[in-house]
Amino acid sequence: MEAAVVSALMTNIVARLFAVLEKRYDQLSALHDDIDSMKAELHLIAGAMEDQLSQKGHTRAVERISMTVMRELAFDIEDCLDRFLPCAACGEEAGSIGDPVYFVDEIQKLKKRLEGAHQQKTNYGVKGGQQQDSQDRQGHPIASHDADTFEEHHHHHVGIEKPKQEVVDLLEVEGEKLMVISIVGFGGSGKTALTKAVYHCPQVRRKFLRRAWVVASKHKDDAKGLLTAILQQLLPSEAPAVLPTQQVPQLQQHIIHHLQARSTRCLIVIDDMEHQHWKAIEPIIYVETLSRILVTTTIHSVANKCSSVGGYIYNMRTLSKEDSKVLLKKKVSLLGGSSPDLEDGSAAIVDKCDGHPLALVSVANHLLGESELTGKFCKDTSSCLGSHMDKNTHGDFTKLRQVLVNNYSSLSGGLKTCLLYTSLFPNDRPVSRKTLTRRWLAEGYIDGDLEAADKNFKELIDRNIIQSIDESNDGKAKTCKPHGIMNQFMLHKSMSCNFITSFGDKNRRRFRHLVIENHTNDTTSGMDHVAVPTSRSHNRLHNLVDSLKGKFANINTFTNTGLVSKQLRPRSLTVFGGAGEAVSDLTSCELLRVLDLKECVGLNEEHLRYIYKLLHLKYLTLGSSVSNLSVELERLHCLETLDVGKTQIVTLPVEVINLPHLAHLFGKIKLNKISTKNCKKFMQGKSNLQTLAGVVVDNNSRFPELMVHMKKLTKIKLWCEITSTDTNYTILSEAIHRFVQAGMGNPVGYRSLSLHMNDCSKDLLHRHQVDNTTATSKKPVCVSSLKLQGSLSQFPQFVMSLRGLKELCLTSTNLTRDDLSTLYTLKRLVYLKLVEVHLAGDLHINLGNFRSLQRLRLAVQESRLPTIKQGALLSHLVSLQLLCKDLLGPSDHLQMKSFGRLQEISLDSMVSKETIELWENEARMHPKRPRILLLKRVGPAGKYVANDQGSLELPMPCGCSDRCCKADQGSPEA
Incomplete structure (x- = not known):
């Protein structure tokens, strides 16, 4: 590794x-x-x-x-x-x-x-080397099912009864077509254990008289072997005579013919399935039969394929803290409730293992080797968990290490580095997808643009290595985090390889990325979520390296040339909480590319006085204690991303947005007066800004003049604080019109417009006349997302010209039913959000309306629902959010069966228990059994965020990912 x-x-x-x-x-x-x-x-x-x-x-x-x-x-x-x-x-x-x-x-x-x-x-004979223990003799990764099997024999089925019954219930759903239930989750999460519990359940054995269990990972690139193994168990008497001479198509037809015979129902389990196995079973899933297939996999896209025809996806859930404690107590009887000391120690282990069954079993086995178990030993084990997983290759952590190394080793080189990079963030601090991808780009770990970075991110999500926490309007992960145990392992490897360390590490000059967590003068503080590797063997290795370097002919380290003295060599510095004096001289890290001070407290302008000397800086984000930025910031020539969204900064030097590489600016800022010189630069169209979210436009702002010349702008957010009598009112209206029209020649690209309007600017959009060319062109205007907040006198007609609009968010617009009825002409609309609009019971969705809609979010005051008439099949709707604390159950106004692909229903967490039960029962009767989610309102703005209770954990429908409740946190990147 x-x-x-x-x-x-x-x-x-x-x-x-x-x-x-x-x-x-x-x-x-x-x-x-x-x-x-x-x-x-x-x-x-x-x-x-x-x-x-x-x-x-x-x-x-x-x-x-x-x-x-x-x-x-x-x-x-x-x-x-x-x-x-x-x-x-x-x-x-x-x-x-x-x-x-x-x-x-x-x-x-x-x-x-x-x-x-x-x-x-x-x-010294350093060649290809010994083989890594993450591979088998043919060079294939050891399958994660081995770890799941290990877990099945050791975790006493803690917390398995409820999931088992949910899967059994899915197997009993009536249907004339073959149903594939895909159980997907991170390695070691218990997929195989759960499947075996279902497979051997008496209820299942009585219903499926013929059963077959095959381990797909034992048939790498061997479709014939996989299919033969299935037939050998379904037809043990016929298999020896007919199978040896048959090829893949014949074997597939043999299975299909047998499944179509209605005399006997069959259950086929394909354990540890990957992409290469898909073609072998693809023809089988379209069979009309009462038989069922259970698939386990670590890959979401594999699960989606397998369950694409009338199937289900069941996402493995981590163990709760209570179940985790029970598992430890069952494995280690000494961890009873009689000793507060041991209870404290077990709590530390439970937190670190983060509900991962195999990790808990591994730690428990390690504890069993201690003759006199104490809370301190438990805590020490917890703090050194990464080291145990890395070094204990033939002991209690062997299986766990295999799972983690296999996940890492299966990635390409670039993805490996991206995964290592996620360990910069403590596991209790989910990180924004956009923060992560932009930092990857700034560090040079992605060869390409944001699209390429998003592709890498998606692959890590798909492989279940990192998990989505919240989702954006388009269904993409908004925030994420690695699985807790993976985070511990990656952090240990990152520190061992001089990739990441705490600022308190005495050898920090050797490392590429520094993290400060609540720094004090104690050099051992910081990065308290993992133990800093300062063991004797670690130091001995560095001494050996230095000795070996000295033996190399003509090998003087770069430090010895005099170019580096006491200065640090990190490429990123990330601060969580108080930084103390650690940021008093940021110029000691002169090669920084990323400076993330968003969560830093106690930072002031004095700390940032010489920040302009960080000439390599590409990514800069600042926290709430910063209220001013110097014009010297214009010397940060390489800066690509600037985020001041959490700061108290009101005005930003206009020179900053003229930086040659600045592509993304986040905050709510005004631009100070613009000199004639700067104005000319913008007139020449040299601005590189792609994202500007956002700018406050008042009667003194000259920004509308500049906006017209921002040719690369694709996402803009504006707070309009002007009146129709202001001189720049017309200019802003024209700039918006030009931004919308700029996409005419490129209908494929993404463009987003967000407007917050006051009472004096509510007619801003009505100045536009609908361009006949725009309204009738076969090529839609390239604005994919439109967000309007604030009272409108009437619905802007120009919106109807945005034929390519996919996302529409209306907040506190006070529009009427007649105004909203015009939305039905937006045939490509995928996401619709209506917040605090008095429409409940007045919005009628008829047959043919919203034919592309996938996500509908209604946050209203009334308890009645909109009327969705019989036959109005919203066939693509996967997410329905009805956020009203006085909401009652489904009624005649809303026919849930109209939503054939519904995956989730979100409710206000303040609704009554009776309401939750009504919706839960309705969901159970739905063919897709959508999941019920609870959201809560927080803050003065009443934003909805994830509730601690999360999902009511109904079985997952086809195509959904392992995600928690949605959150609309109104961040600058939202």
Whole structure:
């Protein structure tokens, strides 16, 4: 695994290095041969490290030292690049690279170090290495079902009865077509244990007289073997005679023919299924039969495919704290209630294991080896859990380690680094998807744009390695976090590989990413969610590395050149809570690309006085204690993302939004007076802003003039505090019109407009006349999202020209039923949100209305529901949110059976228990058994956020992901 970490980091650094140097070839032509040589060598070494992942066994000490040396070399190469080329994207705009001769000399030294490291690997016999224990002899990852089987025999079925009954109930749902129930969850969460409990349940055995259980991971790329294994159990007497000569299509038809025979109902279990198995079973799922298939998988997209035809997806839930305690007590009898000391210790273990059954079993087995168990020992075990999982490869944590390493090793190099990066965030602090993806880009861990970063994020969600917490209007994850036990393991690996550490670590200069948590003068504080690896063996390894480095011919570390003295080498600094004096001199981290102070308290302008010296900074976010930013900020040439949404900043220097690379600006700010010089820059259309969320426009604002010239703008949020008599009222109206029209030539792209209007600006949108070209064109205007908040005198007719509109949010607009009836012409509308609008009982949805609608959110004061007439089939609706504390049960106004694909129903958490029961019963009678979610109102604005009670945990319908209650928190990124 160490090889994978180093390889992932080096591959990224190498690619970036040579892409930049090749651009500078004319200026650095003397380096041409050296560049080619280094490029080949580094790619070979990175490849050799990756090869170590395909083998089994444990790395030798010399191999670990070699990997550490290579990591340090990769870091030094990156340091060299950043110091001499402050802004690679700008070329000459960023200034000279310094002394080219000195730069050539440094590159040559690095080249010699690389050659020496390669030679030392040969001298010490560092080759492909021993095989990693995460792989089998054929190089395939060990399947997670092994861990689930281990868990089944050891966790005494704690918390399994309710899930078992839910799955059994799904098996008994009547239907003439084959139903596939997919059980999906993170490795070690108990999928196989649950499935076996269902499989051996007497109720199921009586209903399904023929049954088959196959482990798909034992048939890698072997469709014939998988199908044969199924038939051998369904038809044990016929199998030996007919199967050996049949090919895949014949085996598929044989299974189909048998399932269609109504004399006997069959139950087929396919355990640990992956993408490569899909084609083998695809023809089977369309069969008309009373038989059933149970599938377990760690991959959501696999579950979606399998259950796409009238099936269900059942998402594994982690154990509650109470069930976790019960499991520990059953495994370790000494953890009874008689000792408060042991209760405290067990509570620490429960928190760290985060409801993961296999983790709890592993820790329990470890505790059994202690003759005199104490609360302190339990707490020590908890704080060092990452180390136990990493080092205890043949003991109590073996199976757990296999699951975690398998999840990590199955990822590509870039995704591995992205996953490691998530361990920067404590597990009790879910992180925004947009924060994470933008930070990946700023760090250079993603080769591409936000779309590419979102693709990587989606893959981690799909593989169940990180879990969605809240969702945006479009159904994408809004916030997320890794599974608790995965977070612990990744954090330990990150710290062991000099990737992440606490600011209090004495060796912090060696690390790439620093985290401060409630820092004090005590150097051991900070990052308290994991133990800092300062063991004797850890220090011994560093001493060995330093000794080995000294033996390399012509290998002087970059530090020895004099370019780095006491300055730190991190690329990111993230602060949670108080930072103390740790941020008193941010310039000591001169190579920072990411500075995240959003959750930092006690920060002031003095701390930020010299922030403009961080010339490499690409991502900057500030917290609530900041009230002012200096105009010097315009010197942050490389800045790409600036988030001041949590600050007290009212006015922002206009020079900031003219930064050449600034693409995303979040907050609620006014722009100060604009000089003629700056105005001319904007008139030339040089602004690079893509997201501006947002700007306050009053009667003194000149922003409307600038907005017209922001050619790259795709998302804008405006607070309109102007009247129709203001001079810039017409200009703003025209700027909005141009923003909307700018998408005409590109109907595929995404554009978002959000307007908060006061009583004096409620007619702002009525100044637009509907453009006949816009209204009749076959190509829709490219505005995908429109959000309007504030009273409107009438519904803006220009909205009807937005034929490509997919998301519409109306908040406190006070529109009438007749106004809203015009929405039905928006045929592509996917999400509709109506908040605090008096429409309950007056909104009639008829046949043919909202043919594309997938998500409907109604937050109203009345308890009556809108009328959805019989036959008005909202066939694509998956999410229905009815947020009213006085809501009663479903009535004749709303026919839930009209929503054929409904997956979830959200209610106000203040509704009565009787109301919850009514909706729960209605959901149970629905063909898809949608999940009931509870949301609560918080804050003066009455925003709805996730309730602690969460879901009522009904069985999941097809296609849903493992998500908690929605939250509409009104963040700058929302």
